[in-house]
Amino acid sequence: MFEVETLKKYVIIVAGGSGNRMGSEIPKQFIEFCGLPVLMHTMVAFKTAYENIEIIIVLPEGLVSYWESLCSQYNFKVHHQLAFGGETRFHSVKNGLELISGEGLVGIHDGVRPLVSKETIVRCYTEAAKYSSAIPVIEVVETVRVLEDNRSKIIDRSKLRLVQTPQVFEINLLKQAYQQSFNPAFTDDASVFESSSNEIHLTLGNKENIKITHPADLIMGESLFRVLNLI
Amino acid sequence: MFEVETLKKYVIIVAGGSGNRMGSEIPKQFIEFCGLPVLMHTMVAFKTAYENIEIIIVLPEGLVSYWESLCSQYNFKVHHQLAFGGETRFHSVKNGLELISGEGLVGIHDGVRPLVSKETIVRCYTEAAKYSSAIPVIEVVETVRVLEDNRSKIIDRSKLRLVQTPQVFEINLLKQAYQQSFNPAFTDDASVFESSSNEIHLTLGNKENIKITHPADLIMGESLFRVLNLI
Numbered sequence: 246m247f248e249v250e251t252l253k254k255y256v257i258i259v260a261g262g263s264g265n266r267m268g269s270e271i272p273k274q275f276i277e278f279c280g281l282p283v284l285m286h287t288m289v290a291f292k293t294a295y296e297n298i299e300i301i302i303v304l305p306e307g308l309v310s311y312w313e314s315l316c317s318q319y320n321f322k323v324h325h326q327l328a329f330g331g332e333t334r335f336h337s338v339k340n341g342l343e344l345i346s347g348e349g350l351v352g353i354h355d356g357v358r359p360l361v362s363k364e365t366i367v368r369c370y371t372e373a374a375k376y377s378s379a380i381p382v383i384e385v386v387e388t389v390r391v392l393e394d395n396r397s398k399i400i401d402r403s404k405l406r407l408v409q410t411p412q413v414f415e416i417n418l419l420k421q422a423y424q425q426s427f428n429p430a431f432t433d434d435a436s437v438f439e440s441s442s443n444e445i446h447l448t449l450g451n452k453e454n455i456k457i458t459h460p461a462d463l464i465m466g467e468s469l470f471r472v473l474n475l476i
Numbered sequence: 477m478f479e480v481e482t483l484k485k486y487v488i489i490v491a492g493g494s495g496n497r498m499g500s501e502i503p504k505q506f507i508e509f510c511g512l513p514v515l516m517h518t519m520v521a522f523k524t525a526y527e528n529i530e531i532i533i534v535l536p537e538g539l540v541s542y543w544e545s546l547c548s549q550y551n552f553k554v555h556h557q558l559a560f561g562g563e564t565r566f567h568s569v570k571n572g573l574e575l576i577s578g579e580g581l582v583g584i585h586d587g588v589r590p591l592v593s594k595e596t597i598v599r600c601y602t603e604a605a606k607y608s609s610a611i612p613v614i615e616v617v618e619t620v621r622v623l624e625d626n627r628s629k630i631i632d633r634s635k636l637r638l639v640q641t642p643q644v645f646e647i648n649l650l651k652q653a654y655q656q657s658f659n660p661a662f663t664d665d666a667s668v669f670e671s672s673s674n675e676i677h678l679t680l681g682n683k684e685n686i687k688i689t690h691p692a693d694l695i696m697g698e699s700l701f702r703v704l705n706l707i
Binding site for chain 2: 391
């Protein structure tokens, strides 16, 4: 347990999408959103929370030159390192982790979540300094049913939590976890981490921290972004 | 099993909120949203799907005169009957059902879901004509964890569905179900219906069909509404 201020902080932003679900040729992490590509907004969110955070972007290798041309087009100067995307998210994160040599905390964040709040970011790093891990979750507002054979039944939603990112971990423990062989049950970094005998600490996310994956999300996200930045 | 065209159709729109969560004095179902109070948009959605549908609005008794003044202020002429809200949603719906004497199909809908699509409404009534019930659900896009004692674990999200409204039923069967004594486990109409030994049929909802309960929902909903109405 360390104080978060004294720890070196990294974020690996995974931006491996190829854009099919948005019905557009532009991969969703590059779509312009309130004046900047989604991924750039995401990077700015982390720089706003921690000025000295080290940013690692994981991109499909074939999109690196496109990304560089976007940075030049938007005169985007936020310092970052690049890693190449792998076969799955697991392999992408692993590639990102290889660029980190020191100790401290690393957050893994979805490139298409530009609406993560400063409070969520700070909460996750602060609690990860205390508990070795922290992942942001929110409650479910809808009734939830679970499918069983040809039927379905209600499940107690008060016990369910929707998981967001950044998922923040002690670097050494996460690196150790990523030494495991790939398992299709690894749906996020928390699942990799806990499969290596670590415990996951849950903290509060923010409702607006949606994943921009469908056109409806882009519309909702854009208006949320405008309003949140006016407040 | 009947053809949906030949059946009389009703919708009970439950608008019992008192508005606290919106941080406003105006109950959320009455907040203006793209030029009309949320509840009026919701009513228009059903009239657009089925011109002859009978609309029953359930309102807290103390808000009826406010509602009437809004109808006059907005020159809102969509025909509807009023029922008074009860102690819980269960009692509110029961009060609404008492205004229905004939047979056919009845949908129960949240007053604060103005973004229900025509396709969702038609799908629910059409499939309820065939299966006695139909409730709209969508898949979960986030990783989901379930709390257990002091820990949490991942639950297979591919088996989970988020439940929306309208939940549509054969009138006679739903009325019979509402003869049961109230049980706090009744979180929606489907739970009342199935506790009376009926089966619930799931159909597809629409992602934009969000519940307007927090300020962020109002912002997202308003921009979605504008765009969906332009398409």
